[in-house]
Amino acid sequence: MTRSFSLPSKGAREDETTLFRHRDFRLLLSGAAASQIGTQVTLVALPLVAVLGLKASAFETGLLTAAETAAFLLVGLPAGAWVDRMRRLPVLISTDAVRALVMASVPLAAVTGTLTMAQLYLVALVTGVATVFFDVAHQSYLPALLPKDRLVSGNGALETVHSCAQVAGPGLAGGLVQLVGAPLAILADAASYTVSALFLRRIRTVETSPAAGAERRSLRAEIGEGLTFVLRHPLLRMIALSTGTANFFSALLLSVQTVFLVRVLGLAPGAIGLTLSAAAAGGILGALAAGRIATGVGQARIIWLSTLVTGPFALLWPLAGTGPAAALFALGSAVVFFGAVVYNIAQVSFRQTLCPPRLLGRMNATMRFLAWGAMPLGALTGGLLAQSFGARTAVWVCAVGFLSVPLPLLLSPLRGLRDLPSGTADR
Structure with missing residues (x-):
């Protein structure tokens, strides 16, 4: 079956109205909004628990970021095969419940005076495993909920929610940390996962059983099918490499960001x-503008052009200083986030349209394994660089590294295309 990929044009606003x-x-979307707000609170609060409460070193902070992302290497591939064997909605609800319980353990331990770095590492690891299953199921569930001609609008709406959470969440986190302390601020994340699960439980759409009419094969064979599908596709292979490069340096930044902002910039x-x-305001603009930009410059061209144009602004990160000069960090992040969101909307929608439904979980898991598996390596690298040479040097390495993100795309068939080709997907 031939399936074409296209981004919204004149009818985009009408499609969005119908979508809502x-x-x-x-x-x-409501569940995503609730959980994303809480997640953004934790991205600020959890490193602050380590840095301010437990006096963690730069390497220990990097190790904490690595623990959060290690699950993509540990269970990334089998997660896709398991998700393809199950209905996706129950997976989403269960993983929300697990994350709520695990996050609630942090303020409980802090109140009783038993909180340690070991517990933070365990919380980060367990939450990461649950997040792998949630993310793979979430991306695989959307095509069961929406027709294929609404996927770009649906992904755009989800990216807008994510970007809005990135704007509201850190500000809320900073206020909560100053008001009640970092450990208690994490209660907001536990509550958000609970609210998300309650929204998801109200969804009425019944998915077709993945096992219906299909012969169950070994887990290894099913994982191999997902890997083969991605690695043999010339566009997916290069998208995975480019995304993996971006994620490596993003994790490097995340691992040293709190140390840099607290101990170098004095914030x-x-x-x-x-x-x-x-900084996250750029992501909202990117989500709102992605369809129009792609229509103007081309659906394939925007995938590599978005990272090529915005990547150099990462150089503003290490140039940031104390006082008003700290704004350079926010400006650089805003532009880089803008490009990242435009890139993500285009490439994720393309992947969902190209892939046959029976392979969606494994395709998404393979892409996550290849692209997100680089994150714990980036986090450890950041921690080691900051510990050995200082946080600013680590941020310089990250900023220069971002310049290499579009290179795999420029070396791929994407460079010669204006619009994405049709994909042949078997049902």
Whole structure:
């Protein structure tokens, strides 16, 4: 079956209006909004628990970021095969419940005086495993909820929610940390996962059983099919390599970001929250503008052009200083986030349209394994660089590294295309 990929044009606004009349999509979007706000709070609060509360070193902070992302290497591939064997909605609800319980253990331990770095590592690792299953199931569930001609609009709406959370979440986190302390601020994340699960439980759309009419094969064979599908496709292979490069350096930045902002730029928790919120505003603009930009410059061209144009602004990160010069960090992040969101909307929608439904979980898991598996390596690299040469040097390495992100795409068939080709997907 031939399936073509296209981004919204004149009818985009009408499609979005119809999309938001879809009850179950509204519930999915509401759940995403709740959990994303809480997640953004934790991205600020959890490193602050380590840095301010437990006096963690730069390497220990990097190790904490590595623990959060290690699950993509540990269970990334089998997660896709398991998700393809199950209905996706129950997976989403269960993983939300697990993350809520695990996050709630942090403020409980802090109140009782038993919180340690070992517990933070375990919390980060367990939450990461649950997030792998949630993310693979989430991306694989959307095509069951929406027709293929609404996937770009649906992904755009989800990216907008994510970007809005990136704006509101850090500011909320900074205020909560200053008001009640970092450990208690993490309660917001536990509550958000609970609210998300409650929204998801109200969805009425019934998925077709993945096992219906299909012969169950070994886990190894099913994982291999997903790997083969991605690695043999010339566009997916290069998209995975480019995304993996971006994620490696993003994790490097995340691992040293709190140390850099607190100990080098001298920012208080509230100021850190505002800095990260201002940076994330670029993501909202990217989500809103992605369709129009792609229509103007081309659906294939925008995938590599978005990273090529915005990547150099990462050089503003290490140039940031104390006082007003700290705004350079926010400005650089805003532009880089803009490009990243435009890139993600285009490439994720293309992947969902190209892939046959029976392979969606394994394709998404393979892409996550290849692209997100680089994150723990980046986090460890960042921690080691900051410990050995200082946080600013680590940020310089990250910024220069971002310049290499578009290279795999420029060496791929994408460079010669304006629009993405049709994909042949078997059902």
